[in-house]
Amino acid sequence: MKKNVVLYKALSAPLMAKLAAETDVTSIPDPTSAEGLARLRDALPHAHGLLGASLRIDEPLLALAPQLQVVASVSVGVDKYDVAAFDRHGVLLTNTPDVLTETTADTGFALLMATARRVVELAGLVRHGQWHGSIGPAQFGTDVHGKTLGIVGMGRIGQALAQRGHFGFGMPVLYHSHRAKPSVDERFGARHCALHALLRDADFVCLTVPLTAETKGLIGAHELSLMKPSAILVNIARGPVVDEAALIDALQNGRLRGAGLDVFSQEPVATDSPLLRLDNVVPTPHIGSATQETREAMAACAVENLLAALRAERPKDLVNPQAWRG
Numbered sequence: 001m002k003k004n005v006v007l008y009k010a011l012s013a014p015l016m017a018k019l020a021a022e023t024d025v026t027s028i029p030d031p032t033s034a035e036g037l038a039r040l041r042d043a044l045p046h047a048h049g050l051l052g053a054s055l056r057i058d059e060p061l062l063a064l065a066p067q068l069q070v071v072a073s074v075s076v077g078v079d080k081y082d083v084a085a086f087d088r089h090g091v092l093l094t095n096t097p098d099v100l101t102e103t104t105a106d107t108g109f110a111l112l113m114a115t116a117r118r119v120v121e122l123a124g125l126v127r128h129g130q131w132h133g134s135i136g137p138a139q140f141g142t143d144v145h146g147k148t149l150g151i152v153g154m155g156r157i158g159q160a161l162a163q164r165g166h167f168g169f170g171m172p173v174l175y176h177s178h179r180a181k182p183s184v185d186e187r188f189g190a191r192h193c194a195l196h197a198l199l200r201d202a203d204f205v206c207l208t209v210p211l212t213a214e215t216k217g218l219i220g221a222h223e224l225s226l227m228k229p230s231a232i233l234v235n236i237a238r239g240p241v242v243d244e245a246a247l248i249d250a251l252q253n254g255r256l257r258g259a260g261l262d263v264f265s266q267e268p269v270a271t272d273s274p275l276l277r278l279d280n281v282v283p284t285p286h287i288g289s290a291t292q293e294t295r296e297a298m299a300a301c302a303v304e305n306l307l308a309a310l311r312a313e314r315p316k317d318l319v320n321p322q323a324w325r326g
């Protein structure tokens with residue numbers, strides 16, 4: 001008998017065909033909408049598997065799904081999942097950790113460059129017919145090559161950023177993580193240091209840490225005050241890693257040159273957020289992994305993980321191996 005799968009993120013036709021060949025698929029609209037949530041609640045009591053992203057799955061939702069065996073997330077971040085609740089219910093959680101690394105690091109450098117060279121602001125100047133002559137000091141950006149790159153979090157994405165900075169832009173690389181990684185030091189001429197030293201010395205500070213109880217609010221008013229007024233902050237991690245009010249204050253009062261932000265404490269970011277009125281902020285709508293190729297690869301990984309779990313095979317990208325009863 002085919003297992004029941006609830007899909008809350010659209011799949012390409014080939015992936016949908018692959019999933020439907022082995023399971024009975026119920027597709028629901030965006031579960032953050034009232035209709036989607038109602039449809040999800042109706043389907044959960046019969047569901048053996050869920051596949052999607054950007055939906056908080058915790059104890060109350062798992063309690064509605066007594067037959068659930070696996071949730072396959074189309075994401076590397078797992079901050080929306082109460083993993084302890086998954087373990088209590090014996091539900092496997094999988095993610096897609098590898099396929100998005102390079103694309104997300106590209107996004108980080110795109111934001112770094114766009115903020116340093118004021119690309120969005122100056123494109124607007126051209127677009128609005130305000131380019132009347134040679135660009136002068138009032139429109140100058142700041143160099144990236146040779147400047148110091150500080151990376152907070154040295155996982156896969158952090159290492160891909162270090163690669164780009166070291167080999168692509170001749171940047172000295174500082175990083176802060178739980179422990180030093182000699183292979184990273186060797187490959188990228190990088191140096192592990194305390195967070196306060198990184199914030200003090202870096203010209204560009206890039207956040208790549210997962211959102212956890214430990215990293216929530218990691219960059220607050222004090223940490224921002226340690227940064228050079230000429231420095232730029234890039235956040236491709238999660239919005240709550242940064243105290244957004246403190247960041248706005250630093251940006252508005254000239255204590256930070258600029259910020260490239262792909263993530264926000266509330267998403268979509270509120271249309272009246274001061275961040276959207278600051279020319280020294282480049283905001284993007286959480287596009288870290290959002291390319292055609294990478295999102296298809298992520299979805300393919302999620303389908304593979306889901307089908308493996310429903311076949312009682314150990315999935316490749318298991319977030320909670322402690323729940324595996326293979």
Ligand code: 8YV
Binds near residue numbers: 290
């Ligand atoms: C998207 C991400 O949120 O992978 C993550 O953790 O933040 C981004 O890739 C996710 O892919 C949504 O589909």
